[in-house]
Amino acid sequence: METEMAAESADQAEVFAFLGDPATHGLREPVIRIDTHGASVFLAGDDVYKVKRAVRFPFMDFSTLEKRRLACEAEIEANRRNAPDLYLGVIPISRESNHLRLGKGSEIIEWAVHLRRFDENRTLDRLAAQGPLEPKIAAQFGEMVAAAHCKAPVFRDRNATATLRAQIIETGRGLADAGDVFPAEAAARLQGAMLGAFDDVEPLLLRREEAGDVRRCHGDLHLRNIVMIGDAPVLFDALEFDEKLAICDRLYDLAFLLMDFWTRGHFSEANLTMNRYLSASDSLEAQLSGLKALPVFLSLRAAIRARVATLEPSPSPETIASARLLFAAAGDFLAFEAPRLVAIGGRSGTGKTQLARRLAASIGRPPGAVHLRSDVARKRMFRVSELERLPQEAYQPEASVPVYSRLYALAALTLKTGQSVVIDAAFFKESERADAEVATGAGGAFLGLWLDAPLQARLQRVSARHGDASDAGPQVALAQEDVSLGEINWVRVDAAQPPERVAQAALAVLQKPGA
Structure with missing residues (x-):
């Protein structure tokens, strides 16, 4: 296989030397060449030329000029949907009077995909x-x-x-x-x-x-x-x-x-x-x-x-x-790891969502837990975007019942697949916390974390929010001080600490035997 590849690549040496020459592109600065197993790419000023290498693998065959032409055309078709500004077209490379040129000539000897250059350091x-x-x-x-x-x-x-x-x-x-x-x-x-x-x-x-x-x-x-x-x-x-x-x-x-x-x-x-x-x-x-x-x-x-x-x-x-x-x-990736459900509750401004995002990658099999958030579920239920504010009626107790039901249903569905789940929601009611544990009936262990933080810290955090799905502001945070929470038997975490310390404390709980 390697001998065949080397021989086929040698046939393209003239083309590669041509594209790698700054004079071909009217440049003084060097042309940068990047090779992959299937292509050679030439970065020339504001342009990029990508030539299929004359190789044949079990999964890829560019061994003839016609196959390479078809592959170039297919690449344009496949990419214009997602990157229309980058893909400019297919360009022939021709031999004309014993020299090569970009464009049609008496003998087309290669084809290239022509792209608009971007900063390759930003891939x-x-x-x-x-x-x-x-x-x-x-x-x-x-x-x-x-x-x-x-x-x-x-x-x-x-x-x-x-x-x-x-x-x-x-x-x-x-x-x-x-x-x-x-x-x-x-x-x-x-x-x-x-x-x-x-x-x-x-x-x-x-x-x-x-x-x-x-x-x-x-x-x-x-x-x-x-x-x-x-x-x-x-x-x-x-x-x-x-x-x-x-x-x-x-x-x-x-x-x-x-x-x-x-x-x-x-x-x-x-x-x-x-x-x-x-x-x-x-x-x-x-x-x-x-x-x-x-x-x-x-x-x-x-x-x-x-x-x-x-x-x-x-x-x-x-x-x-x-x-x-x-x-x-x-x-x-195929190793079994039992799924688990982690629920994170607390008043507004305690950092539930931030903690959920920090923990999710450490929970269950790769690539970690599915993060379900009550704020997002509520917005979906009312058919608005995550950043669109809802009226106060959307947060009345009766409106929250279907939100929590939805979270539990999605959690149960996910746990059945073997993927872990982290739910972040207020969980003010004892019944809501109890129902969260029931959701693990689909399989997996349960851990409830309750975040505590003083009012002043919470007010500062909700006041600083922007571009977030939560609609809770300072007035909501103040009103929650009077909410009766009942008995909380979840593990309590001091959320007044910096987010990194809160995450460390929560991870320590997660990693305890039997947690």
């Missing part, structure tokens, strides 16, 4: 390598992917579930073929575990396919294929070489991004992305029930990424080490 893999991402940015990713899936074409007749099974088998074989990187017995065990997990969720996946959750997705949704342009994330470089792989379950598409975050150690970002995706989804219950398939989705994404890393002609020691870490993660 998410590079930003993530610098440290944690701001929660606001991470939240945008989930909303962006949900919006992309909402407008993506639906396919009910492409046998996407069968294709997924075939991917597991093919990936397992590929891992076994790379015996110098992955132990053969371990590769066989991983494939068996993935197939077992797949068989368990196959009926669910078939129902999702019939219901419209299989769509023409991005297909290659990892951090390197997201770029921040201004303050907004933009999806680019969607999978173009095989529609069978790109037409998939929407949660399988999302799983690539979650896996990439998680295996890089960005656990909070993975969890927040998942939760914002669910919150922004056009079918919350359907996506919550689909979480049952998330372990096999995450595992397969990690296994495929591990296998692809070994397909480079001469993978570096760093690449091999990364592949082995992804291989190990593929197995870890």
